Amino acid sequence: MTATMSDGIGSVPRSTVVATAGDYKSDQEVRWCPGCGDYIVLNTVQAFLPTLGLRRENLVFVSGIGCSSRFPYYLDTYGMHSIHGRAPTIATGMAVARPDLSVWVVTGDGDALSIGGNHLIHALRRNVNLTILLFNNRVYGLTKGQYSPTSTAGTITKSTPMGSVDAPLDPVSLALGAEATFVGRALDSDRAGLTEVLAPPPATAGPPWSRSTRTARSSTLVRSTTSRRRTPPRTASSGCGPGNRSGSAAPTSSA
Amino acid sequence: MHIADHDILTPGDHPDVLVAMNPAALRANLGDVPATATIIVDVDEFTGRNLARAGYTSDPLTDGTLAAHEVHEVAMTSLTRGAVAEAGLGKKGAERCRNMFALGLLFFMYGRAAELTETFLRAKFAEDRGVADANVLAFRAGWNYGETTEAFATVRVAPAVLPSGTYRQITGNTALAYGLVAAGERAQLPVLFGAYPITPASDVLHELTKHKNFGVLTVQAEDEIAAVGAALGASFAGALGITATSGPGLALKAETIGLGVMTELPLVVIDVQRGGPSTGLPTKTEQADLLQALHGRNGESPVPVVAPRSPADCFDTALEAARIALAYRTPVLLLSDGAIANGSEPWLLPEIEELPDLRVAFATTPNTPDGSTGFWPYRRDPETLARDWAVPGTPGLAHRIGGLEKTDGSGEISYDAANHDHMVRLRRRKVDGITVPDVAVDDPDDRADVLVLGWGSTYGPIGAACRRIRRAGGSVAQAHLRHLNPLPANLGEVLARYHRVVLPEMNLGQLASVLRARYLTDIRSVTKVAGMPFTVEELQAAITTSIEEIVPA
Numbered sequence A: 001m002t003a004t005m006s007d008g009i010g011s012v013p014r015s016t017v018v019a020t021a022g023d024y025k026s027d028q029e030v031r032w033c034p035g036c037g038d039y040i041v042l043n044t045v046q047a048f049l050p051t052l053g054l055r056r057e058n059l060v061f062v063s064g065i066g067c068s069s070r071f072p073y074y075l076d077t078y079g080m081h082s083i084h085g086r087a088p089t090i091a092t093g094m095a096v097a098r099p100d101l102s103v104w105v106v107t108g109d110g111d112a113l114s115i116g117g118n119h120l121i122h123a124l125r126r127n128v129n130l131t132i133l134l135f136n137n138r139v140y141g142l143t144k145g146q147y148s149p150t151s152t153a154g155t156i157t158k159s160t161p162m163g164s165v166d167a168p169l170d171p172v173s174l175a176l177g178a179e180a181t182f183v184g185r186a187l188d189s190d191r192a193g194l195t196e197v198l199a200p201p202p203a204t205a206g207p208p209w210s211r212s213t214r215t216a217r218s219s220t221l222v223r224s225t226t227s228r229r230r231t232p233p234r235t236a237s238s239g240c241g242p243g244n245r246s247g248s249a250a251p252t253s254s255a
Numbered sequence B: 001m002h003i004a005d006h007d008i009l010t011p012g013d014h015p016d017v018l019v020a021m022n023p024a025a026l027r028a029n030l031g032d033v034p035a036t037a038t039i040i041v042d043v044d045e046f047t048g049r050n051l052a053r054a055g056y057t058s059d060p061l062t063d064g065t066l067a068a069h070e071v072h073e074v075a076m077t078s079l080t081r082g083a084v085a086e087a088g089l090g091k092k093g094a095e096r097c098r099n100m101f102a103l104g105l106l107f108f109m110y111g112r113a114a115e116l117t118e119t120f121l122r123a124k125f126a127e128d129r130g131v132a133d134a135n136v137l138a139f140r141a142g143w144n145y146g147e148t149t150e151a152f153a154t155v156r157v158a159p160a161v162l163p164s165g166t167y168r169q170i171t172g173n174t175a176l177a178y179g180l181v182a183a184g185e186r187a188q189l190p191v192l193f194g195a196y197p198i199t200p201a202s203d204v205l206h207e208l209t210k211h212k213n214f215g216v217l218t219v220q221a222e223d224e225i226a227a228v229g230a231a232l233g234a235s236f237a238g239a240l241g242i243t244a245t246s247g248p249g250l251a252l253k254a255e256t257i258g259l260g261v262m263t264e265l266p267l268v269v270i271d272v273q274r275g276g277p278s279t280g281l282p283t284k285t286e287q288a289d290l291l292q293a294l295h296g297r298n299g300e301s302p303v304p305v306v307a308p309r310s311p312a313d314c315f316d317t318a319l320e321a322a323r324i325a326l327a328y329r330t331p332v333l334l335l336s337d338g339a340i341a342n343g344s345e346p347w348l349l350p351e352i353e354e355l356p357d358l359r360v361a362f363a364t365t366p367n368t369p370d371g372s373t374g375f376w377p378y379r380r381d382p383e384t385l386a387r388d389w390a391v392p393g394t395p396g397l398a399h400r401i402g403g404l405e406k407t408d409g410s411g412e413i414s415y416d417a418a419n420h421d422h423m424v425r426l427r428r429r430k431v432d433g434i435t436v437p438d439v440a441v442d443d444p445d446d447r448a449d450v451l452v453l454g455w456g457s458t459y460g461p462i463g464a465a466c467r468r469i470r471r472a473g474g475s476v477a478q479a480h481l482r483h484l485n486p487l488p489a490n491l492g493e494v495l496a497r498y499h500r501v502v503l504p505e506m507n508l509g510q511l512a513s514v515l516r517a518r519y520l521t522d523i524r525s526v527t528k529v530a531g532m533p534f535t536v537e538e539l540q541a542a543i544t545t546s547i548e549e550i551v552p553a
């Protein structure tokens, strides 16, 4: 790759006006199941972004496919809801072509660790200027609750009626193995913890959060376990699918 | 090597001279050599051991194998060793110069000017004076050998009359790379080229890595999906995203190309075709990815397709692909093939300022119908149907796009049946409406009953076959398609004008089936999938048969 290695968000233009969480809310109706942990992550991110002090138009959120990947629609930034598992590739092109952008990937455990596993490890090791938020609910939410690469062995779902047999992947081990420059995790029920892992880590946040070396990028891997999913689903009906969705606010789409 | 007093269309079916540097080379190439050809061998290499290694049980130089040929036994190894002695190379290094001895001899036979070649050798080996001297000495020794032995017939080939200007030899892959660099220059956009190595496309990546000074970024991705993803992401960010691969890689890119169709972003996808299916014949040529290019995606997913016809034409075709991608905000597929990629021909260097202007205007102000704030990503130019393109960093125009169906204009996600029907037809209409030049027909005496139509690398052998038929007094028309989707507007009328249309393709008749379905016209398919281009003879015979059926000879 001929692009210069990233220097965190130091090359992203800063805003002269102070933004609010409201500035980052799009006009789209949020359509996750009531009680879904994704709401808390969204609210936390919306409240956090103004603290970066960046120009809002220089932020891009790219997602794959899944419930979590609807995220970009709810943020008033540039964004792309791409295809299943491939968001890190698209984000890599954006970040390489435009060092003045702060590029974020929003992905799920299926999106990032199953279909997109290869892209994830290469995005991490390549150290392009990206921040990746992985929403780990240990299930394929959007496709109605099949087990995922992070489901614990024995998880009973529609596709594993006798319980899943394969061992789960630990996203943090994977990210550390790929030598991501920053890895953090938090629970969705812990807003302070979520905010903490979103913030650029001190090692990469020297004024103004930029360094010219390889370690200067902030790659945040947030492992967010929804409060409803803190223990893996044990039965098909307790999965993150329609059987568990209440009423009319359930997502109206599948992908 | 092929020398002529006119532009050369193919490497030629059969040589007039074969230089065999050893028995194995003789054995491998003798099948292509007609009885009229002269054979020159390095007799020093025809030892018992080398003959046995090449699988000869008796010496072809004495057993009558070459009886029909004029054979020259030249002790090239020892003559070369003697000639380069003063350069002071070791025995091995000296013997390596034999190929220059052979070249010098051929230059004498064909009366070629030696100066350029000597200058080239001096420049190529500028680092090592001894090697440079030795190569030049061997080259001159070969020439002198031809002159003093008086054993070789000499042939004069007059210089070709070609448009004046500076020419260089160029391969198809290099010309593609240069075309992409030029496209970035003419669009005044950075180019992001994503690729995963694959034969025979890798040289495009290799070449582009040298042009960072022109704003070309290359990403060697983890696979073909990532390569096209990076290109598409770069396009969203306001660059010209490009990716190149071969057939197996195109299969992997399909879903992302579909995303490009849906998000209506510029993207150039190059497929340097090789023999398929699956891993197939990586180093051999074929044109069997046409239907994959046209249709190989889920849903109604129309994509413009262009194809260069020769190595040098890759330059212009790359610019054309970029023009369509940028002007219409669409993925464009460019189909080259192994024969073009590695083949080379003289290329007249263009004047950069005379190349097409590819600049695009990004959206910079709100475009909502009520003129208020905000951005409608699917608002279109009424003429081209290209959507407005706002790039990140532009204040006030933040928007989200993606693979889900969306409302025309506003770009809001929509599951509405009527809207989907409208959008599917609109995406098709946009591609159908791309302006492409009419196809030109070469019908010199205007009397031809038969039209030979082609696309891609068959241009060379088709052109050479038509020349031969005309020289023999026959009439035949030739037309060659650069645009395979959309097809030129005049193509239906052109096809209807002839009694018979012959369409040679290196596949089982893919374009023929497209044209039959589109124009309800019969097409005579001539197919070959042997990993090799058509020979001129093969096509001459096939075309002549078609002509004679209509006009009994």
Ligand SMILES: Cc1ncc(C[n+]2csc(CCOP(=O)(O)OP(=O)(O)O)c2C)c(N)n1
Binding pocket: A065, A066, A067, A068, A069, A084, A107, A108, A109, A110, A111, A112, A135, A137, A139, A140, A141, A142, A143, A148, A255
């Ligand atoms: C190529 C492809 N294969 C399969 C799907 C179907 N699909 C959509 S989302 C998904 C799994 C999503 O799981 P995860 O990433 O964990 O997201 P969640 O919904 O749990 O947030 C699958 C299998 C698809 N959209 N595309």
Ligand code: SF4
Binding pocket: A031, A032, A033, A035, A036, A037, A038, A067, A068, A137, A141, A142, A240, A241, A245, A251
């Ligand atoms: S299915 Fe699960 S992940 Fe999807 S919105 Fe509902 S609770 Fe959230």
Ligand SMILES: [Mg+2]
Binding pocket: A066, A108, A109, A110, A135, A136, A137, A138, A139, A140, A141, A148
């Ligand atoms: Mg999930």
